[in-house]
Amino acid sequence: MISIRSIPASLFLLCVLSPQLGAQTVTTAASPAPHAPVQFHEPAPLQFEDHTGFEQIFDGHSLADWEGDPTAWRVEDGAIVGESSAQHPVFNTYIWRKGLVVKNFDLKLEIKCEIGGGSGIQYRSQTGIPWIRPLHAGEKPRNLNWMMTGPQADIWFPVNPRAASYTGQFYSENTPLGIIAWRGEVVSSEPDTAAQLVGSVGDRDELGGYVNINGWNQYEIIARGGVCIHILNGHVMAVLIDDDPASSNNQPGKIGIELESTPAKVSVRNIWIRKLQ
Numbered sequence: 505m506i507s508i509r510s511i512p513a514s515l516f517l518l519c520v521l522s523p524q525l526g527a528q529t530v531t532t533a534a535s536p537a538p539h540a541p542v543q544f545h546e547p548a549p550l551q552f553e554d555h556t557g558f559e560q561i562f563d564g565h566s567l568a569d570w571e572g573d574p575t576a577w578r579v580e581d582g583a584i585v586g587e588s589s590a591q592h593p594v595f596n597t598y599i600w601r602k603g604l605v606v607k608n609f610d611l612k613l614e615i616k617c618e619i620g621g622g623s624g625i626q627y628r629s630q631t632g633i634p635w636i637r638p639l640h641a642g643e644k645p646r647n648l649n650w651m652m653t654g655p656q657a658d659i660w661f662p663v664n665p666r667a668a669s670y671t672g673q674f675y676s677e678n679t680p681l682g683i684i685a686w687r688g689e690v691v692s693s694e695p696d697t698a699a700q701l702v703g704s705v706g707d708r709d710e711l712g713g714y715v716n717i718n719g720w721n722q723y724e725i726i727a728r729g730g731v732c733i734h735i736l737n738g739h740v741m742a743v744l745i746d747d748d749p750a751s752s753n754n755q756p757g758k759i760g761i762e763l764e765s766t767p768a769k770v771s772v773r774n775i776w777i778r779k780l781q
Contacts, residue, residue, distance in 0.1 A: 564773065604777070612723070615772045620765065630653050631649055653677055654757050659671045671712065731744070731745050
């Protein structure tokens with residue numbers, strides 16, 4: 505008979521503890537810790553005032569970096585202001601940021617239309633292209649360096665019900681395409697095919713209720729490849745998906761502001777752009 509006292513202490517401990525360690529190891533391997541449940545979170549709102557990665561393209565003081573008719577455009581209270589009156593009527597003119605040509609970007613600005621008439625934000629646009637519409641009665645010959653051709657995010661003073669429906673839409677300025685995506689629409693365009701309605705982002709009249717008449721509007725344009733999104737005061741107004749690489753909507757171009765009709769007054773401030781590849 506072997507006495508416990510005759511077994512070395514180290515060997516005794518090994519004999520006693522080994523089964524427990526083995527059991528513990530097996531238990532751990534057989535019963536892995538449960539995974540934490542998947543948590544779903546709605547994305548946080550993107551703040552319009554967040555300018556991370558953005559560049560300010562209007563300094564609030566001078567039009568030195570902008571090109572436009574000096575009799576129609578001025579700086580007032582930190583904003584670019586275009587105005588047309590009976591004493592100085594303007595039928596259609598633009599001001600654009602010099603030294604900036606871009607295709608893929610996020611553009612944020614604040615814009616206000618007063619008195620009447622309309623405006624719009626030109627992007628991916630060109631200058632110097634002959635104007636397809638004839639001169640108005642009494643209109644002076646156009647300086648094509650002050651005229652812009654290409655995509656426009658529209659905004660209009662509601663001088664009539666039709667004009668009231670324009671704000672937010674995708675308009676192709678100075679081309680035969682005209683209005684492509686009306687407010688509330690998602691529209692697809694392909695080579696040699698008429699544009700087609702894909703779906704709706706909301707009722708046209710209800711979306712119009714988010715427009716601040718005679719007040720500042722937060723306008724954002726997102727352009728990625730053939731996709732252009734117009735967002736006004738946090739609400740998607742129109743989406744165009746253009747799969748034609750040769751389309752005028754799909755080319756790099758300039759950023760500008762429109763002044764149209766008489767009487768009319770448009771003010772634009774806090775203009776920021778985030779340029780992407």
